[in-house]
Amino acid sequence: MMTQPDLLIAQFLEKDAVAFEKIYDLYSESLFGVINSVVHDKEVAEEVLQDTFVKIWEKSGKYDPSKGRFFTWMLNIARNGAIDKTRSKAFKNQKKNHTSEYFVDILEAKGSFTTSVDAIGLKKYIEALEPLCKKVIHFLFFKGYTQKETAEELAIPLGTVKTRNRICINKLREIVGVS
Numbered sequence: 343m344m345t346q347p348d349l350l351i352a353q354f355l356e357k358d359a360v361a362f363e364k365i366y367d368l369y370s371e372s373l374f375g376v377i378n379s380v381v382h383d384k385e386v387a388e389e390v391l392q393d394t395f396v397k398i399w400e401k402s403g404k405y406d407p408s409k410g411r412f413f414t415w416m417l418n419i420a421r422n423g424a425i426d427k428t429r430s431k432a433f434k435n436q437k438k439n440h441t442s443e444y445f446v447d448i449l450e451a452k453g454s455f456t457t458s459v460d461a462i463g464l465k466k467y468i469e470a471l472e473p474l475c476k477k478v479i480h481f482l483f484f485k486g487y488t489q490k491e492t493a494e495e496l497a498i499p500l501g502t503v504k505t506r507n508r509i510c511i512n513k514l515r516e517i518v519g520v521s
Contacts (some may be wrong), residue, residue, distance in 0.1 A: 348378050351412050357404050366395060369413065373420040380424035390427050392418045475510035482507060 353361035373394060378387035397419050403417050468476060478509040481492040482503075489507065 347412075352407070355405065357399075357402065362395075362399060365398075369416060370395070372413075373416060376417060377420050377424040380421065381427055386427060387424070394423050397423065402506050467514055470517050471510060471513060474506055475513060476511055478503060478506045479514075 350361050350364055354365055370391060373417070374387055377390045377394070378384065381387050381390060394416070398416055401419070405412065409415075416495050445513055461481055471479070477496055478492060481487040482489065485497065487512060489503045493503045
């Protein structure tokens with residue numbers, strides 16, 4: 343005898359639109375939470391959630407109960423969609439093009455004066471670094487470039503960017519006094 347959730351899943355796998363709506367109602371909030379924890383943007387998370395349910399519907403024939411629970415299967419589709427979104431060029435470019443007001447709002451939203459001072463105070467530590475370190479950190483951490491993009495921008499080998507990044511971060515740790 344099938345349980346209520348098993349019956350709902352069976353109906354969904356038969357392409358029952360009503361079962362699909364019920365599954366959406368039951369799981370959309372949980373999937374949205376997972377997606378949003380990856381992309382950190384409500385609008386983008388909503389878009390990925392919609393894409394996730396389209397994929398779930400289209401790939402319903404690929405669900406195999408012997409390989410895992412239905413929710414886990416959906417969760418993997420959602421998480422993979424969110425990760426794919428963060429790797430897309432459009433997503434990366436969107437994150438690079440924030441205005442300074444965006445970052446001020448983030449600092450103010452944290453609510454703590456100490457947090458704001460710490461964030462602003464970072465500049466003095468970076469200024470103590472050598473010029474190549476400043477450039478590498480600028481591209482990787484403040485502009486959001488990948489290591490490959492940074493290598494292209496600075497016209498240096500990718501391996502050099504990786505090594506300099508590690509050296510620069512270690513130097514910053516020494517300056518700040520963090521192990």
